[in-house]
Amino acid sequence: MENKDTAMEKRIPVREWTVPIRVHHWAMAISIFFLIVTGWYIADPFGVSSGETVHKFLMGEMRYYHLLFGIILTMLFVWRMYMGFFARFHANWKNFLAFTDWKNFVKQIKFYLLVSNERPEHVYLYGPLQALSYIGLFVMIFFIVITGLILTGAGYDHGLLGLAAWILTPLERLMGGLAVVRYVHHILTWLFVLFIIVHIYMAFWYDIVFKEGTVSSMINGVVFKAKEH
Amino acid sequence: MGGTNGSGNRRTVEKQYRELMEYCQVHLDQIEETLPEPRESFQEGLAARGISRREFVKWTSFITGVLMLPPMFRPMVARAAENFNRLPVIWLNFAECTGCSEAFLRSSYPNVDDILLDTISLEYHETLMAASGKQAEENFKKAMTDFEGQYILVFEGAIPEGMDGKYLRIGSEGKTSKEIGTEAASKAAAVICIGSCSSFGNVQAAKPNPTDAKGIRESLGIRTINIAGCPPNPVNFVGTVLHFLMFGALPPTDSLGRPLFAYGKRIHDYCERRSHYDAGEYVEEWGDAGAKRGWCLYKMGCKGPYTYANCGKVRYNDGTSWPIMGGHGCMGCYEPGFWDTMAPLEKPISDQAIGVEGVESKVNTVFATLAGLTVAGVAAHAAASAIKRHGPEEETKKKAEKK
Numbered sequence: 001m002e003n004k005d006t007a008m009e010k011r012i013p014v015r016e017w018t019v020p021i022r023v024h025h026w027a028m029a030i031s032i033f034f035l036i037v038t039g040w041y042i043a044d045p046f047g048v049s050s051g052e053t054v055h056k057f058l059m060g061e062m063r064y065y066h067l068l069f070g071i072i073l074t075m076l077f078v079w080r081m082y083m084g085f086f087a088r089f090h091a092n093w094k095n096f097l098a099f100t101d102w103k104n105f106v107k108q109i110k111f112y113l114l115v116s117n118e119r120p121e122h123v124y125l126y127g128p129l130q131a132l133s134y135i136g137l138f139v140m141i142f143f144i145v146i147t148g149l150i151l152t153g154a155g156y157d158h159g160l161l162g163l164a165a166w167i168l169t170p171l172e173r174l175m176g177g178l179a180v181v182r183y184v185h186h187i188l189t190w191l192f193v194l195f196i197i198v199h200i201y202m203a204f205w206y207d208i209v210f211k212e213g214t215v216s217s218m219i220n221g222v223v224f225k226a227k228e229h
Numbered sequence: 230m231g232g233t234n235g236s237g238n239r240r241t242v243e244k245q246y247r248e249l250m251e252y253c254q255v256h257l258d259q260i261e262e263t264l265p266e267p268r269e270s271f272q273e274g275l276a277a278r279g280i281s282r283r284e285f286v287k288w289t290s291f292i293t294g295v296l297m298l299p300p301m302f303r304p305m306v307a308r309a310a311e312n313f314n315r316l317p318v319i320w321l322n323f324a325e326c327t328g329c330s331e332a333f334l335r336s337s338y339p340n341v342d343d344i345l346l347d348t349i350s351l352e353y354h355e356t357l358m359a360a361s362g363k364q365a366e367e368n369f370k371k372a373m374t375d376f377e378g379q380y381i382l383v384f385e386g387a388i389p390e391g392m393d394g395k396y397l398r399i400g401s402e403g404k405t406s407k408e409i410g411t412e413a414a415s416k417a418a419a420v421i422c423i424g425s426c427s428s429f430g431n432v433q434a435a436k437p438n439p440t441d442a443k444g445i446r447e448s449l450g451i452r453t454i455n456i457a458g459c460p461p462n463p464v465n466f467v468g469t470v471l472h473f474l475m476f477g478a479l480p481p482t483d484s485l486g487r488p489l490f491a492y493g494k495r496i497h498d499y500c501e502r503r504s505h506y507d508a509g510e511y512v513e514e515w516g517d518a519g520a521k522r523g524w525c526l527y528k529m530g531c532k533g534p535y536t537y538a539n540c541g542k543v544r545y546n547d548g549t550s551w552p553i554m555g556g557h558g559c560m561g562c563y564e565p566g567f568w569d570t571m572a573p574l575e576k577p578i579s580d581q582a583i584g585v586e587g588v589e590s591k592v593n594t595v596f597a598t599l600a601g602l603t604v605a606g607v608a609a610h611a612a613a614s615a616i617k618r619h620g621p622e623e624e625t626k627k628k629a630e631k632k
Contacts, residue, residue, distance in 0.1 A: 044593075045509060047509060048509040114610075154495060155493065155495045155498055173484050173485060176565070176566055177535060177567075177570050178495075178564075179567075179570040179578060182534075193600055201610075205611070
């Protein structure tokens with residue numbers, strides 16, 4: 001590589017992420033973070049032994065915030081689905097089909113495994129593997145939201161969740177009872193942890209390897225592409 | 230709902246209850262004529278067992294509450310109870326431990342439930358009847374023909390379907406449980422499954438289920454009322470039968486056939502230790518300070534949050550106690566497949582195992598290892614990238630030249 005300054009000059013800003021996508025991303029990041037933290041407490045709580053019972057409400061608070069962010073995540077999921085099908089800006093569901101580009105798919109794997117240095121050209125907004133992993137993420141969100149709603153609404157047939165009871169209760173039975181639902185919910189949480197590790201690493205890796213400002217692009221929406229020769 | 234609307238609603242509900250009451254009266258008049266004569270008068274039976282009229286009236290209030298009916302139905306419950314021992318019952322014992330019968334028949338001192346079950350017109354019950362052999366089988370056939378379309382058929386125990394059902398053959402004719410069950414169910418007025426075995430298969434159907442045991446509903450493909458539990462609460466059985474006597478129909482159930490009056494809400498929602506759960510006060514170890522103070526048993530593997538049951542409200546043994554009150558968590562025995570889904574019974578769900586049989590480990594251990602491997606993987610990738618992309622100057626220059 002050449003001198004750093006000249007490298008900087010050769011780059012042009014390209015708008016990659018629209019405002020709704022960025023807001024959605026960070027809302028999702030925050031809610032998933034709090035959901036994992038509070039969910040962890042609910043799964044494996046530490047007891048509070050000192051003080052009077054009447055003054056303590058730790059599990060109650062944790063459950064409150066867990067449900068709150070759970071509902072937010074549900075809304076975010078619905079919002080993203082809406083954007084995927086009805087948005088006029090760059091958020092179309094077709095971008096998730098990037099993995100069907102088999103040539104690039106193989107190239108991308110070689111590139112990630114550091115076998116080849118050739119960077120596959122992205123026809124879509126996402127790379128082929130990226131698209132596949134985000135589809136996986138949406139499937140995970142869908143199932144964790146559904147299992148979460150089942151666990152929240154179990155035994156209550158009133159209110160908003162009561163409206164969904166006609167589908168949630170049969171699903172609960174189909175899965176084999178609340179214990180299984182709870183088990184699946186727990187495993188899905190772990191999958192989120194795995195996803196987050198890889199996701200954050202890949203963002204930084206891209207940022208460092210291509211110097212296009214991948215990490216900051218989720219804040220300002222702009223990547224700095226190298227100028228065509 | 231607001232004030233004016235509320236009174237309107239109340240009027241509608243009251244009207245519905247009055248209509249239900251009239252229906253109930255007509256129905257009771259009808260069954261009092263049609264049901265076979267009792268072997269002994271119920272009121273005399275109560276007196277002989279030392280239950281006063283006042284105690285009986287108290288009990289009717291209790292059962293009315295259990296059935297979630299308003300107090301105006303108490304006289305109807307009393308009338309139904311008086312006809313309880315006129316309802317012919319055939320009780321079949323299949324793959325089970327007779328624990329349910331035991332739970333129903335034994336108690337420290339008899340209360341009204343026990344007397345109802347003591348004086349119940351049992352036409353056939355393998356454990357309790359005096360007859361045996363050929364005579365017993367004749368009794369069974371006679372009961373089925375005499376009370377065809379009238380009797381309540383009670384199943385206790387699962388049906389093992391493996392080896393064409395040969396795991397369980399009863400009587401000198403060597404009929405399989407499935408044959409007996411099909412025959413008896415075809416002539417019954419209603420089928421009630423007592424206990425988790427007949428409801429869902431229970432321990433016989435737990436993995437690996439060598440006899441291919443199944444619950445009655447699944448095996449015979451008939452509509453049953455499932456009084457699940459290991460053992461279930463006698464009150465729920467008595468309540469179901471009284472409902473049948475009062476309204477001529479079995480109570481509304483959930484999709485698993487469990488009456489909603491008893492299985493509508495989770496143990497966790499009614500638990501007397503729930504406030505300790507919300508406060509974050511947990512028993513960490515059997516017999517620790519928290520256990521002595523009656524704290525929540527969630528960390529000791531209580532399965533109350535996953536179990537629909539009224540144990541905490543009705544309690545066992547004449548309302549004396551129930552598992553959580555006794556200091557041990559719920560095992561979820563009212564739920565289908567609880568031996569598998571609730572295992573390990575004294576550990577929280579997050580301690581459940583994952584993996585194929587033989588190579589399984591705790592979910593948390595497996596995924597913590599996976600997360601560790603992922604971190605190691607990305608670290609290795611980062612190192613490899615650093616070496617490859619920011620290696621010696623010459624190498625990068627070579628590549629640039631090639632371009």
